Structure formats: structure tokens, C-alpha cells
Amino acid sequence: MTELIIASIMTMMTAATPLVFAATGELVAEKSGVLNLGVEGMMLIGAVFGFAAVTLTGEPLLGLAVGILTGLFASMIFAVLTLSLLSNQVATGLALTIFGTGLSALVGLDYVGKTIEQIRAIYIPVLTDLPIVGRLLFGHDPLVYAGILILGLTHWFLKHTRWGMILRAVGDSDQSAHAIGYPVIAIRYAAVAFGGAMAGLGGAYLSLVYTPLWAEHMTAGRGWIALALVVFASWRPTRVLLGAVLFGGITILQLNAQAAGLGIPASFMSMLPYIATIVVLVLISRDATRIRLNAPACLGRPFRAER
Amino acid sequence: MKKLMKLTAIALASALALTAGTASADKLKVGFIYLGPPGDHGWTYAHDQGRLMLEKELGDQVQTTYVENVPEGPDSERAIAKLAETGHELIFTTSFGYMEPTLKVAKRFPNVKFEHATGYKDSDNVSTYVARFYEGRYVQGVIAGKVSKTNTIGYIASFPIPEVVRGINAFLLGAHSVNPDIKVKVVWVYTWFDPPKEADAAKVLMDQGADIITQHTDSTAALQAAAERGLYAFGQASDMIHFGPKTQLTANVNNWGPYYIARAKAVLDGTWSTANTWDGMAEGMVVMAPFTNMPADVAALATKTAESIRSGNLHPFTGPIRNQAGEVVVPAGAVADDGMLAGMNFYVEGVDDKLPE
Structure with missing residues (x-):
């Protein structure tokens, strides 16, 4: 029984990790006031280019870097359109997802059915062998730790650094931030870039670690889950981890329930994270102060400098 | 949303696949509808291996076309009809969910021979085939x-x-x-x-x-x-x-190859008729x-x-x-x-x- 619980938690952590990356990136972008609905597309782009890089060179680290860079590049298309040319963020984000789906399918044609050496779980003698906590603390793949680290750094950055506060100020009141003299557009570019890089990394995690292969549309909606997750976490990095484990975990629990023959309908369990998101939305919209505290006030609004 | 993307994908895939082949009058054009990509190394890959065997065996007598990533259900109807419209005389639809669309298209194109994999409904110009x-x-x-x-x-x-x-x-x-x-x-x-x-x-x-x-x-x-x-x-x-x-x-x-070869030969020499094939290890399927x-x-x-x-x-x-x-x-x-x-x-x-x- 303990063995099953440990194993299930380990599997849940790998299911949560791509969500942690993508949601952390999106959270930072949204905190600066930009709503980028292209997460799914950027993940796919990161996944296919990361995989292609490893297939061609055999270097897993290079694959991750390529995933990050291509995700970042895709987000820059979005940034130019929405921040410099002031196009509608929702429509542009959706377009980015459709573009990413198509582009990744096209680029991926040559890589379907290929396989690579997977990035494996770490093993530290003695520590990993400790009973119970050993594998839970020291037995994941390196990216799981990276995800938690990035999440912690993001939390620290947003809450305790000067630039983090400026970023939040830009998201809460772009005009005031501009009046004081902060470069609103430049800061938003940086936030969107971080969002793209993290989505790309999340995608590369799927194709390099989760299942070492490329398949068309392999993110299967995880980008949308990451978007829901940001709202679910009410824009707090600490809650993103909880949400990611919950959202990723539900899938694993659903399969676990089936394998154990519990007879709970699979579709019911898969629905739960979305219901939870709606419940959270309803709860936070009832309390006006809380929204003001957490949700970026300028989310989704284009910024035009008024002089 | 997902559906929209799928449709875009089919449109793209059909466009790609159909432009790839150039028409030639004296060859038997054989079409394949695939559920996944030929590189899945599973189901679709196996069908594609069969298609390649067919090309190799019959050489100049046949010309094959495939449409990949075709979702099961009503959406597949257009992809199948497209193959029939473009002069394919023998069309293999290689997944269970293409059953009704195949029968529907078959009614509209009585001169085209259809072969539906893993299904259980046939007609004058629709055969079924599956392996044990x-x-x-x-x-x-x-x-x-x-x-x-x-x-x-x-x-x-x-x-x-x-x-x-x-x-x-x-x-x-x-x-x-x-x-x-x-x-x-x-x-x-x-x-x-x-x-x-x-x-x-x-x-x-x-x-x-x-x-x-x-x-x-x-x-x-x-x-x-x-x-x-x-x-x-x-x-x-x-x-x-x-x-x-x-x-x-x-x-x-x-191992679909031998079956595909046999059926294409049957069309070529005019002996094709509706059949319900269910072969196993004995026949090498x-x-x-x-x-x-x-x-x-x-x-x-x-x-x-x-x-x-x-x-x-x-x-x-x-x-x-x-x-x-x-x-x-x-x-x-x-x-x-x-x-x-x-x-x-x-x-x-x-x-x-x-x-x-």
C-alpha cells in the first residue's frame, strides 16, 4: 500500500511538472497585464523543436534549451502583435495556438516514430535508498526539481524584488506605472518572453522526459489546463504547485481508480479540475477585495501611452 | 476549438497527400485513409507497410495515395469522398470508426471498390477485412x-x-x-x-x-x-x-501487405467482389x-x-x-x-x- 502511494505521488509529480512550467510562465505574463492564450501552441512548438534538436544532436540539455528558445520566439510574435501593434490579446493568443499546432505538425513530420534517450530520474546513493522519503525527495527526474525551483524564484521575484513589484505595478495600473517613468511595454515584452520560454520548456518536458517521442498535438490540452491553473491559483505562485499536482494528479487518480477496479466513470474524474476552477472563479468574484489584491487589474487591456 | 484544429489538420493533410500524386490514366489508383500518422509505429504504420508492399509488388500497375490523421466519424466522409472523386478505384479505410462514412460514400460512388478494416457492415462495393x-x-x-x-x-x-x-x-x-x-x-x-x-x-x-x-x-x-x-x-x-x-x-x-496485393490484383483483373475476410496466423495476416x-x-x-x-x-x-x-x-x-x-x-x-x- 505504501509502495502504491509513493509510486502514485511520483507519477503525479511528473504529470504536474509540465503544468508547473507553463502556468508559472503564464502567471508572470498575466501579472504584467498580458493575457496570452497561446500557451498550448507555444508548448507544441517547444516540444517539437526540442525533440528535433535531441534527435539531431543527441544532447538532452541542448533539446531543453531549444525548447525554451523556440517557445520564447513564438511568444515574441505574439508580443509584437499585441504590445507594439496593439492587436486584441484574446484573438492573437488563439491564433498563436492554432499556428503552433499547425507549425509543430509540419515540422514534426520527419520526427514521428523516432525515439531518443530519455532524461532519467536522478539517483543519489544512500539518499534515494532511504525508506519512503528517499524516492519522494531524491528520486524524481531533474526537471521536477527545476520546476519547483523556478516556481520558488518566481514567487520571490514577484514578492520581494524591486523589479517584481514594478512588474506587478505595470499589470495593475499601466498608466500610473508609465507616469512614474517605468517602461511599460519593455517590461511586458520581458514578461511575455518569460511566459513563452516556460511554455516551451513545458512542451520540451513532454517530448523529452515524459514520453521520449514526438506525436502530433501531444500536449493534448495541457496548455489550456495551465491557463485554467493560473486562475485557479488566483495568480499566486505558491498555489500553482498545489493546483498543478491536483490537475495533473486527477488524471493519474482517474487511471488508478480504473486499474483498481473502483468503477468510477473516467469522464467524471477528468471533469473535476475544471469544476474546481469554476468554483474558484465564483468564490473569488464574490469577494471584490480579493480580486483587487490578486488579479492584475489591467489584464488583457492594450496599453497606449498617454502623454 | 480542438475540432477546428483537427479540421485544419485534415484540410492540410488532404491537400498535401492529394497534391503529392500525379494522375495517370492507365494505373489503378489505390487510396488509403489512415487514423494516425504512418510513423506511429503501430496501427497506421502497419497499414502503410502494407501499402508499400503493394507498390513494390505491383510496381507500375498501381499508384497509391494516403490521407493521414483522419478523425473517425462524420468528418472522415469528406476525406473518403475526396479520394473517390479524384479517380481512386480501390479505397481502403483503415479504422473501425470509418464504417458508416465508408458505406455512405460507397453509395455515391457505385463504381469504386471500398475495403473497410475491422467493420462488420458490407454492401455491393464495400468489403470488410480484419485480422484475428x-x-x-x-x-x-x-x-x-x-x-x-x-x-x-x-x-x-x-x-x-x-x-x-x-x-x-x-x-x-x-x-x-x-x-x-x-x-x-x-x-x-x-x-x-x-x-x-x-x-x-x-x-x-x-x-x-x-x-x-x-x-x-x-x-x-x-x-x-x-x-x-x-x-x-x-x-x-x-x-x-x-x-x-x-x-x-x-x-x-x-501483416496487411498480402491482402492489399490480392485485392488490388482482383480489381485489375476484374474479379473483385464483396468479401468478409477474417484471417489469422494461418493465413499470415x-x-x-x-x-x-x-x-x-x-x-x-x-x-x-x-x-x-x-x-x-x-x-x-x-x-x-x-x-x-x-x-x-x-x-x-x-x-x-x-x-x-x-x-x-x-x-x-x-x-x-x-x-x-
Whole structure:
């Protein structure tokens, strides 16, 4: 029984990790006031280019870097359109997802059915062998730790650094931030870039670690889950981890329930994270102060400098 | 949203595939509708290998076209019709969900011959063909029964249709024929091809103690997940040994080539007529990949079992067979007839799962 619980938690952590990356990136972008609905597309782009890089060179680290860079590049298309040319963020984000789906399918044609050496779980003698906590603390793949680290750094950055506060100020009141003299557009570019890089990394995690292969549309909606997750976490990095484990975990629990023959309908369990998101939305919209505290006030609004 | 993207994908794929071939009047144009990409190394890959065999064998006499990633259901109708409109005289639709669309299009194009894989409805110009995969699954069950140390096998199932249920039952009967303690845990993923989900299912099954994974989905992800943990798995639809050299015990290899060649020849010489083909190991439509990663005595037993099935001495569904309620469905000494096999909608006694409705 303990063995099953440990194993299930380990599997849940790998299911949560791509969500942690993508949601952390999106959270930072949204905190600066930009709503980028292209997460799914950027993940796919990161996944296919990361995989292609490893297939061609055999270097897993290079694959991750390529995933990050291509995700970042895709987000820059979005940034130019929405921040410099002031196009509608929702429509542009959706377009980015459709573009990413198509582009990744096209680029991926040559890589379907290929396989690579997977990035494996770490093993530290003695520590990993400790009973119970050993594998839970020291037995994941390196990216799981990276995800938690990035999440912690993001939390620290947003809450305790000067630039983090400026970023939040830009998201809460772009005009005031501009009046004081902060470069609103430049800061938003940086936030969107971080969002793209993290989505790309999340995608590369799927194709390099989760299942070492490329398949068309392999993110299967995880980008949308990451978007829901940001709202679910009410824009707090600490809650993103909880949400990611919950959202990723539900899938694993659903399969676990089936394998154990519990007879709970699979579709019911898969629905739960979305219901939870709606419940959270309803709860936070009832309390006006809380929204003001957490949700970026300028989310989704284009910024035009008024002089 | 997802649908929109799928439609875009089909439009793209059809455009690509259809522009690839150049028309030529004297050649027989043969079209294929694929569920996944030919590179899935599973179901679609096997059909594509068949298509390549056909091209190689008949050379200048045929010209083939395929449309990949065609979703099952009404959406597929346009893709099939497109092939019929562009002069294809023989069209293979290679998944269960294309059944109704194939029949519909066939009515509109009475001069075009259609071949629908794994279906059960035919007409004047629609034949059906399927392989007796369950024969291979029985052999896999025998191997699993001997190799498993935890006596627990993980079975990743796609959709609760007779084809899949039959496979689960055959696997269990094979396993119980050598080891009555074997438990088969079934997880339904409701997809044919979704690698991360297939990997999730494999991991969960291994978390719950399965030390051998078998699947009725199309990607190599489950086998790779088993490889990562150093456990065993069976390949599906094609030989997947390349994805798990120390993992794959054997694989059901779907060998469609000879059938495709025979049917194309029949169209060429004008002898094509509606047929319902259900071939197995004896005809070479189901082939077992080499028995690897197992002790020699198990490999010998597997070879012997496969040989008995091939020669007709052993039928995987030989009575007495009971359903989960304990009622005898096939009496001792009898074998399940094809009607029962084709419509199989019950689990045999011993499957550790409740069949979804």
C-alpha cells in the first residue's frame, strides 16, 4: 500500500511538472497585464523543436534549451502583435495556438516514430535508498526539481524584488506605472518572453522526459489546463504547485481508480479540475477585495501611452 | 476549438497527400485513409507497410495515395469522398470508426471498390477485412503467465468495442492456461493514439504492481514507459523492439501487405467482389515478432502455442468458458463461433474489471 502511494505521488509529480512550467510562465505574463492564450501552441512548438534538436544532436540539455528558445520566439510574435501593434490579446493568443499546432505538425513530420534517450530520474546513493522519503525527495527526474525551483524564484521575484513589484505595478495600473517613468511595454515584452520560454520548456518536458517521442498535438490540452491553473491559483505562485499536482494528479487518480477496479466513470474524474476552477472563479468574484489584491487589474487591456 | 484544429489538420493533410500524386490514366489508383500518422509505429504504420508492399509488388500497375490523421466519424466522409472523386478505384479505410462514412460514400460512388478494416457492415462495393489479432494475444497471455513475477498484468485498452474486449479475453485465457493466478488489470484510455496518456496509463498500472504491460493503443509510449522501469511489455501492431530492446517480449505484427496485393490484383483483373475476410496466423495476416527477453523454455512454449493455433489444433476460445457472472457461454469441447467473437461484449471470468457500457 505504501509502495502504491509513493509510486502514485511520483507519477503525479511528473504529470504536474509540465503544468508547473507553463502556468508559472503564464502567471508572470498575466501579472504584467498580458493575457496570452497561446500557451498550448507555444508548448507544441517547444516540444517539437526540442525533440528535433535531441534527435539531431543527441544532447538532452541542448533539446531543453531549444525548447525554451523556440517557445520564447513564438511568444515574441505574439508580443509584437499585441504590445507594439496593439492587436486584441484574446484573438492573437488563439491564433498563436492554432499556428503552433499547425507549425509543430509540419515540422514534426520527419520526427514521428523516432525515439531518443530519455532524461532519467536522478539517483543519489544512500539518499534515494532511504525508506519512503528517499524516492519522494531524491528520486524524481531533474526537471521536477527545476520546476519547483523556478516556481520558488518566481514567487520571490514577484514578492520581494524591486523589479517584481514594478512588474506587478505595470499589470495593475499601466498608466500610473508609465507616469512614474517605468517602461511599460519593455517590461511586458520581458514578461511575455518569460511566459513563452516556460511554455516551451513545458512542451520540451513532454517530448523529452515524459514520453521520449514526438506525436502530433501531444500536449493534448495541457496548455489550456495551465491557463485554467493560473486562475485557479488566483495568480499566486505558491498555489500553482498545489493546483498543478491536483490537475495533473486527477488524471493519474482517474487511471488508478480504473486499474483498481473502483468503477468510477473516467469522464467524471477528468471533469473535476475544471469544476474546481469554476468554483474558484465564483468564490473569488464574490469577494471584490480579493480580486483587487490578486488579479492584475489591467489584464488583457492594450496599453497606449498617454502623454 | 480542438475540432477546428483537427479540421485544419485534415484540410492540410488532404491537400498535401492529394497534391503529392500525379494522375495517370492507365494505373489503378489505390487510396488509403489512415487514423494516425504512418510513423506511429503501430496501427497506421502497419497499414502503410502494407501499402508499400503493394507498390513494390505491383510496381507500375498501381499508384497509391494516403490521407493521414483522419478523425473517425462524420468528418472522415469528406476525406473518403475526396479520394473517390479524384479517380481512386480501390479505397481502403483503415479504422473501425470509418464504417458508416465508408458505406455512405460507397453509395455515391457505385463504381469504386471500398475495403473497410475491422467493420462488420458490407454492401455491393464495400468489403470488410480484419485480422484475428486475438490469436496473437492468446500467445502473449501464455508468455505473460510464465514471465510475470507479480502475477499482475497491465492492459491498456482503447474503446469498449468487441475487437478490444475480444483481445482482453483472449489474453486472459492464454495467461490462465498456464497460470491461473494471473490478474489482468484493465485501464480504458478512450483514445487510439495519445502518447502521454498511454504512458500515464502504463505508469499507473506499474504503480499498482503490474510487471508486464500490454496495450490496444497505437503508440510506442507504453512500451517506452515499461522500458524506463526495466519491466516488460508487448509491442502492438508492429515490431517495436527498437523502442525497447530489453523490454519487448514479442509483438502482434499486423501483416496487411498480402491482402492489399490480392485485392488490388482482383480489381485489375476484374474479379473483385464483396468479401468478409477474417484471417489469422494461418493465413499470415497476424505474425508474431521474435520471442525475446524471456527464458528459452518460455520461448519454446510460445512457439509451440503459436504453431498449434496456426495449424488449427488450438482455438483460443475453447470451452468451457464462463462469463464474469459464472455462466457457461462456451460449453466444454466447443469453440466460440465467429458470430460470438465478432460481437463479443462480455468479459470472461477472471478479468479484474467491470466492462464500461
